Amino acid sequence: MMPVFYLPDAVAGTIILSEEESKHAVRVLRLDVGDKVLITNGQGLFFEARLFEVHPKKAVLQLEQGYQGSDHWGFRLHLALAPTKNMDRLEWFVEKATEIGVDEISFFVSQHSERRSLNMERLEKIAVSAMKQSLKSRLPLLHPPVPFDELIAKPFSGDGFIAWIDDEVTHHLANLYRAGSDGLVLIGPEGDFSRDEAGRALKAGFVPVSLGKARLRTETAALTAVQTLHVVNQLTR
Amino acid sequence: MMPVFYLPDAVAGTIILSEEESKHAVRVLRLDVGDKVLITNGQGLFFEARLFEVHPKKAVLQLEQGYQGSDHWGFRLHLALAPTKNMDRLEWFVEKATEIGVDEISFFVSQHSERRSLNMERLEKIAVSAMKQSLKSRLPLLHPPVPFDELIAKPFSGDGFIAWIDDEVTHHLANLYRAGSDGLVLIGPEGDFSRDEAGRALKAGFVPVSLGKARLRTETAALTAVQTLHVVNQLTR
Numbered sequence: 137m138m139p140v141f142y143l144p145d146a147v148a149g150t151i152i153l154s155e156e157e158s159k160h161a162v163r164v165l166r167l168d169v170g171d172k173v174l175i176t177n178g179q180g181l182f183f184e185a186r187l188f189e190v191h192p193k194k195a196v197l198q199l200e201q202g203y204q205g206s207d208h209w210g211f212r213l214h215l216a217l218a219p220t221k222n223m224d225r226l227e228w229f230v231e232k233a234t235e236i237g238v239d240e241i242s243f244f245v246s247q248h249s250e251r252r253s254l255n256m257e258r259l260e261k262i263a264v265s266a267m268k269q270s271l272k273s274r275l276p277l278l279h280p281p282v283p284f285d286e287l288i289a290k291p292f293s294g295d296g297f298i299a300w301i302d303d304e305v306t307h308h309l310a311n312l313y314r315a316g317s318d319g320l321v322l323i324g325p326e327g328d329f330s331r332d333e334a335g336r337a338l339k340a341g342f343v344p345v346s347l348g349k350a351r352l353r354t355e356t357a358a359l360t361a362v363q364t365l366h367v368v369n370q371l372t373r
Numbered sequence: 374m375m376p377v378f379y380l381p382d383a384v385a386g387t388i389i390l391s392e393e394e395s396k397h398a399v400r401v402l403r404l405d406v407g408d409k410v411l412i413t414n415g416q417g418l419f420f421e422a423r424l425f426e427v428h429p430k431k432a433v434l435q436l437e438q439g440y441q442g443s444d445h446w447g448f449r450l451h452l453a454l455a456p457t458k459n460m461d462r463l464e465w466f467v468e469k470a471t472e473i474g475v476d477e478i479s480f481f482v483s484q485h486s487e488r489r490s491l492n493m494e495r496l497e498k499i500a501v502s503a504m505k506q507s508l509k510s511r512l513p514l515l516h517p518p519v520p521f522d523e524l525i526a527k528p529f530s531g532d533g534f535i536a537w538i539d540d541e542v543t544h545h546l547a548n549l550y551r552a553g554s555d556g557l558v559l560i561g562p563e564g565d566f567s568r569d570e571a572g573r574a575l576k577a578g579f580v581p582v583s584l585g586k587a588r589l590r591t592e593t594a595a596l597t598a599v600q601t602l603h604v605v606n607q608l609t610r
Contacts, residue, residue: 228465232596235587236589270589310607311608348474350473350474351507352472352507353472356472359596363604364604368604368608370547371548373548
């Protein structure tokens with residue numbers, strides 16, 4: 137398997153790897169002159185490259201012409217969720233959503249939120265690693281937490297949904313989402329959205345949806361929503 | 374939220390909790406006489422119950438008449454996968470698949486398997502906890518690892534699929550699975566199935582499918598398959 141590097145500023149030609157990446161290439165992967173690697177710039181481009189100079193602190197890569205990755209799903213998928221109390225669960229979500237495919241992940245603080253701050257740098261690293269692992273040309277955008285009302289006030293493209301657990305909410309996301317559209321899905325905290333918050337989201341244009349009969353944890357609900365939009369799109373291809 | 378207990382032998386009447394569960398009820402949840410709890414027997418029945426006698430080692434519950442859970446999805450969903458090298462990843466899959474909904478999880482050892490033995494008791498506990506958490510009346514059956522050839526030789530009901538990464542495999546599981554059918558999906562180890570193994574599965578009646586363009590980790594592929602079958606069924610409801 138060809139090793140993958142993330143170089144956001146990659147352009148054709150030679151590039152000197154950072155100290156950390158040089159060490160990874162030379163000491164961990166034990167790459168030698170001429171060995172091939174794959175570069176993703178996280179913005180849709182791949183480059184094939186060869187190791188040009190072996191150096192444990194400033195290894196040099198020779199990049200070929202970049203080409204558009206064909207790994208994108210063709211619509212914009214945006215998930216917004218309240219961070220879970222347990223960080224492992226949130227990190228897991230970021231990893232899995234990146235693997236399966238998501239364009240943006242936003243975090244918000246709502247009435248029943250159990251966590252209000254996040255180590256975005258750590259989440260970013262997890263997304264980078266999942267992008268490389270799953271051979272993707274795009275890195276999802278991660279947005280730090282904002283108040284719920286600020287999030288729903290922002291304009292969004294396509295269909296907006298709020299996964300809200302209420303007896304009146306009977307339509308499933310799979311049945312309301314229109315294949316091909318951009319989608320933004322809001323997933324509440326462990327204690328769910330308050331009725332007031334749900335009401336304000338509805339006023340802001342979000343459609344209430346169910347994710348099925350099961351009572352899902354926040355991170356499971358969020359991943360279920362991601363995969364649901366992908367399957368709906370797959371079925372109409 | 375009403376506390377949930379798993380009592381596989383529950384029948385209407387009084388029941389004495391095990392020492393572990395008594396401790397949980399009395400010391401952790403601090404339940405008092407008359408407090409209501411929900412019982413799942415893991416085989417499709419719920420019971421409402423009240424604490425009848427508070428005792429830290431043998432608390433007594435008074436159960437009402439059992440009733441069928443309406444939480445089942447109406448088709449049998451069976452996932453068979455090669456255990457991942459990293460146990461956390463496998464445990465995560467068991468938790469999430471149970472939450473989202475699965476009837477059986479089988480494990481197999483194949484040519485590129487990185488792990489051949491499993492602590493089934495621990496996986497069982499994770500499934501029980503996820504069943505309670507997601508308010509389910511059924512506990513998925515977990516089967517200990519068997520050789521791949523033994524697994525594919527067993528008769529199965531409904532549609533059988535093998536998620537196999539090969540240029541020739543272009544049909545997506547979502548497009549080949551028929552809503553309403555029972556489904557069994559085979560997910561290979563980190564190093565995928567060998568060509569020989571895939572060939573033997575095809576001969577045994579399994580249909581090769583893709584899970585999309587992304588290169589997914591074993592546990593992500595397995596969860597993606599579970600959610601795919603649920604969405605296909607949801608869309609034809």
